Amino acid sequence: MGTTVIAFLILYYATVLGIGWWAMRRGGARDLEGYLLGGRRVGPMVTALTMQSTSMSGYMFLGAGSLAYTQGYWALWYAAGDVGGAVVNLSVIGRRMRKLSQITGALTAIEYLEHRYPSPWTRLIAAGLAVFLLAVYVVAQFIAGGKGMELITGLPYSLALLIALAIIIVYTFLGGYLAVAYTDFFQSLVMLIGVLWILGAALAHFGGFAAGNAAVGAIDPSLLSVWGRDLAFEGQWGVVVGAVLIFSIGYMGWPHVVTRHMAMSRPETSRLAGAYATGWNLLFVPTPYLVGILAIAILPQLDDPELAIFNVAHALLPAAVTGLLMAAIMAAIMSTADSLLLQTGSIASRDLYQRFIRPGATEREMVFVSRALVLAIGAAGYVVAVVEPPTVFAIVIFATSVLGSAFAPAFICAVWWKRANTPGAIASMLTGAGTCITWELADLAAATTLHSMFAGLCASTAAIVAVSLATRRIAPVPPHVRQAIDKASAIGPVTPGRGGSSALALSPEAGEIAREIDARGSGRS
Amino acid sequence: MFGLPLETLMLLFGVPAAWVAFTVAFLVLTRSWTRDADESAED
Numbered sequence: 001m002g003t004t005v006i007a008f009l010i011l012y013y014a015t016v017l018g019i020g021w022w023a024m025r026r027g028g029a030r031d032l033e034g035y036l037l038g039g040r041r042v043g044p045m046v047t048a049l050t051m052q053s054t055s056m057s058g059y060m061f062l063g064a065g066s067l068a069y070t071q072g073y074w075a076l077w078y079a080a081g082d083v084g085g086a087v088v089n090l091s092v093i094g095r096r097m098r099k100l101s102q103i104t105g106a107l108t109a110i111e112y113l114e115h116r117y118p119s120p121w122t123r124l125i126a127a128g129l130a131v132f133l134l135a136v137y138v139v140a141q142f143i144a145g146g147k148g149m150e151l152i153t154g155l156p157y158s159l160a161l162l163i164a165l166a167i168i169i170v171y172t173f174l175g176g177y178l179a180v181a182y183t184d185f186f187q188s189l190v191m192l193i194g195v196l197w198i199l200g201a202a203l204a205h206f207g208g209f210a211a212g213n214a215a216v217g218a219i220d221p222s223l224l225s226v227w228g229r230d231l232a233f234e235g236q237w238g239v240v241v242g243a244v245l246i247f248s249i250g251y252m253g254w255p256h257v258v259t260r261h262m263a264m265s266r267p268e269t270s271r272l273a274g275a276y277a278t279g280w281n282l283l284f285v286p287t288p289y290l291v292g293i294l295a296i297a298i299l300p301q302l303d304d305p306e307l308a309i310f311n312v313a314h315a316l317l318p319a320a321v322t323g324l325l326m327a328a329i330m331a332a333i334m335s336t337a338d339s340l341l342l343q344t345g346s347i348a349s350r351d352l353y354q355r356f357i358r359p360g361a362t363e364r365e366m367v368f369v370s371r372a373l374v375l376a377i378g379a380a381g382y383v384v385a386v387v388e389p390p391t392v393f394a395i396v397i398f399a400t401s402v403l404g405s406a407f408a409p410a411f412i413c414a415v416w417w418k419r420a421n422t423p424g425a426i427a428s429m430l431t432g433a434g435t436c437i438t439w440e441l442a443d444l445a446a447a448t449t450l451h452s453m454f455a456g457l458c459a460s461t462a463a464i465v466a467v468s469l470a471t472r473r474i475a476p477v478p479p480h481v482r483q484a485i486d487k488a489s490a491i492g493p494v495t496p497g498r499g500g501s502s503a504l505a506l507s508p509e510a511g512e513i514a515r516e517i518d519a520r521g522s523g524r525s
Numbered sequence: 526m527f528g529l530p531l532e533t534l535m536l537l538f539g540v541p542a543a544w545v546a547f548t549v550a551f552l553v554l555t556r557s558w559t560r561d562a563d564e565s566a567e568d
Contacts, residue, residue, distance in 0.1 A: 073529070073536065076533075080536060084543075095555075095558060099561070210528045213527055224533060226533050267558060267561040271551070271555050274552075278544060492560060
């Protein structure tokens with residue numbers, strides 16, 4: 001199938017790069033706010049689909065298919081939360097985070113946390129956690145990309161991974177949130193068409209959904225239950241709740257996803273974005289799981305379950321269509337990887353390097369540092385992915401569980417609970433991350449029948465409440481922060497933050513950069 | 526239906542239906558958010 005499939009892939013890459021270039025020409029990188037947040041002028045449809053294509057990574061084509069292939073309909077517990085994850089995220093924090101970030105002049109999700117919970121420690125701890133976890137997460141995308149390219153091109157895994165990584169990094173270097181958002185929008189449509197096409201082919205193979213289920217049930221009837229192969233998870237509601245929470249509430253703790261709130265054109269954009277996202281999710285989210293389940297009967301002897309969806313496409317579709325599907329799979333991987341790399345580079349350069357090491361760094365230096373970090377993270381990820389590649393499912397579940405546990409209560413309480421203070425937020429981040437990592441490394445889920453996400457989220461929520469209340473007298477929430485929260489929750493327009501007095505008071509470095517950019521712009525003109 | 530146990534059917538169709546209801550309720554209950562409109566341009 002080589003030539004046709006590769007032709008499709010080249011066409012796909014060219015289209016993505018073209019969209020990215022077009023978006024940049026529209027002024028996405030005109031100033032710092034434009035570069036990091038697309039000038040806060042992204043509409044509901046693009047917001048919804050960039051959020052979803054960023055959230056739905058290579059996991060959906062490898063991890064989800066693998067889980068469904070090995071555990072049957074049990075895997076749908078993960079889809080159950082995922083279908084509503086976007087609308088929960090947008091309805092709970094979307095509008096208020098958009099307003100509060102603008103009032104305080106925050107340009108990154110971590111900077112936003114420092115403005116809401118004022119302390120350098122907030123930023124240091126949040127940025128350290130985010131950079132580590134996002135870097136781990138991006139390794140999963142590299143492995144997924146390498147495996148996909150290996151299957152498509154027939155090249156050895158290490159070389160295929162290198163090519164996939166090079167394409168992702170070059171694409172990321174195009175830079176700019178607006179470019180990423182519009183390419184994500186295109187990629188989400190390609191992903192949707194691709195995955196529905198595979199499902200259609202699988203259903204046609206059996207002659208219908210019921211016939212497909214009958215074939216799977218003939219192999220092992222327990223695969224049709226919601227309790228996994230041999231009913232291994234029967235009655236383990238702690239694991240079920242965790243599986244649902246990861247991709248429903250968990251999204252509210254992912255820095256690369258909540259940044260989408262800050263970039264919305266208006267606070268009310270979250271309403272329509274939520275509706276569009278739910279519509280897209282209904283079609284997309286369950287589909288890879290269903291293909292993985294049907295693959296049990298189509299290809300019962302697979303060596304690598306993570307390639308279940310790839311192999312179903314191989315087995316059932318003509319080369320011309322397979323090319324489109326492979327483009328869809330690469331779209332899922334790339335749309336997440338570019339956002340992760342950009343976010344990791346932004347946080348490492350702005351929230352760590354500029355905030356703590358070189359406060360006077362110029363914009364040019366910042367861009368250089370950001371790109372150098374992207375390259376370093378890419379190189380480290382390549383080594384991990386080649387030397388000892390863990391499963392995509394394991395990495396994604398680990399990174400997303402810890403991110404959600406560490407950050408979700410801090411982001412939610414930021415706009416919903418005025419008494420949440422700095423010690424509470426820091427305790428919440430450390431407790432959530434520590435609990436979740438311990439749970440994963442010690443495999444406590446098996447011993448306790450509680451999912452690591454569930455345990456981590458309970459611990460971080462308890463920490464923010466208990467510590468905030470215990471320290472309310474020695475570390476009260478500053479009046480200007482309480483005022484900003486009141487403004488964010490009230491109905492009505494907000495005053496643009498950057499350059500405003502409150503923004504500069506809360507974010508002196510943002511003001512510095514803004515003034516420098518303005519001065520450069522004046523100089524050029 | 527479709528050769529699946531009732532619990533599996535609920536997970537496959539019932540949960541997404543609940544999310545649709547949640548989304549509709551969200552749209553209805555947040556109509557006042559349109560008064561948040563500010564000066565921003567939209568792409």
